[in-house]
Amino acid sequence: MRFNRLDLNLLVALDALLTERSITRAAERLNLSPSATSNALARLREYFDDELLVQVGRKMAPTPRALGLEEAVRDVLVRVDSAIAIPPQFDPSTSDRTFRIFASDYTQLVFVPHLLALASAERCAARFDFLPQVSNPQRSLERGEADLLIIPRGFLSPDHPQELLYAEDFVCAVWRDGTMARGPLSAERYLAAGHVVMQPQGGTGSSFEQEMATRHGVTRRVAVTSYGFATLPALVVGTDFVATVHARLARQMQQIYPIELRPSPLPIAPMEQCMQWHKYKSQDPGLVWLRSLLRRAAVRMDAEPIKA
Template sequence: MRFNRLDLNLLVALDALLTECSITKAAERLNLSPSATSNALARLREYFDDELLVQVGRRMEPTPRAQGLHEAVRDVLVRVDSAIAIQPEFQPAQSDRVFRVFVSDYTQMVFVPHVLALAQAERCSARFEFLPQVSNPQRSLERGEADLLIIPRGFVSPDHPEEKLYDEEFTCVVWRDSALARGELSFDRYVAARHVVMQPPGSVGDSFEAWFVKRYGITRQVAVTSYGFSSLPPMVVGTDFIATVHKRLALQMQAAFPIELRAPPLPMPAMEQGLQWHKYRTQDPGLVWLRKLLHRAARAMDGEAG
């Protein structure tokens, strides 16, 4: 099919080429030979009268024209996928669909088991891929690489619909034989302590907890950084370190490690865990089903906690 003399199949090739910045990797993504992909690039260069990708050292870099095209092309492809490729109804017990959901390790530990249990109860045959939120997961949502984000609402994109899943409180975790486990955990002791914190991988941003603490003008003494939340409670064992983590996660860890929980000595409101999806996929029957399932899982989790 052609539009303004452009073979629309070439838009898929252009998206792959600009995403991978490599003919070989784009060919693998498209399930084509490198020569066929190279030929597609030549046709695209002719149509747009631009090199699109240029060799810089050992890698290829997009031209300014290509950079301007990429998001527009991705938007078109997501619209097409949303309008045409999605089935008119979703039967969980008969589906071979793959749901790609970006989550933190904390979410996988405390929330995802409830999701999978409910999916199993419905004999769901779809597959779930839980992917790490390593850097700017909103971009993956924009590009159609993720179906859903489960993320604190303070970090959601303003460009797409979102809703609250559940609230999560924070607690402080210390080794049960440490000095911090004896007596009151005062504000001064908290500030003076050495902290174990999570730093999001591939990002210079902060976790929700660290961001909030900074709002109070507190500079904590960081002893250890980790790329995941679930590693924080075990890391305080055998030390006088302290970690501030999600309460549900800390309660799980308390059953396995010699740790104690202490209320944070500063006002710390609950985190609102949010759910976000692409605006073009609001009516996608599969995602409508999955969003409802996630809300049921949140209610099940809250009921278990109660």
């Protein structure tokens, strides 16, 4: 199909080239040969009268014209996908669809089992693909690389629909045999201790650090960073470090590791865990079903007895 003399199939190639910044990797993404992908780039250059991608050392860099096209091309492809490629009905028992969901390891441990249990009860044949935590999940949603985000409210995009799933409190985990487990965990002891914190891949900061600085005017001494939440309780074992952890996750890990849980001596606002989906996919029957399942999973999780 052509529009204003442009073969619209070339937009798919342009999107892959701008994403991968490599003819070889773009070819793999498109299931084309490198020569066919190189030919597509040549046709794109001719149409836009611009190099689009130029060789800089061993990498290809986009031109200003290409950068201006990147988000517009992705937006067009997401619109086409949501309007044309999505089936008008969804039956979870017969669907071969893959739902791509951005969710942290914390979410997968405490919440996702409830989601999968409900999906299994409906004999769901669809596949769930949980994507790794990154510092900018909104980009995955914008680019159509994720169907749905399950993230704290503070990280949501203002440009797409959102819905609260549940609230989560925080507790402090310390080694059962360490000095931090002896006596009350005061604010002074908390701030003087080394802290084990989660740092997302590609991230430059922590929401905890931001909250501590903004709300309390203090800074924690970070001793250890990890790319996942589930490791934090284990990393305090054998040390006098403190890990400030989601309460549900902490209670799970207390069954495995020799740790004690203490209330945070500094008030930490509960985390509001939300789901967010692309505005163009609000009527997608599969995502309508999935969002309903997520709501029910949150109710199921909240009804679960609290472990000591």
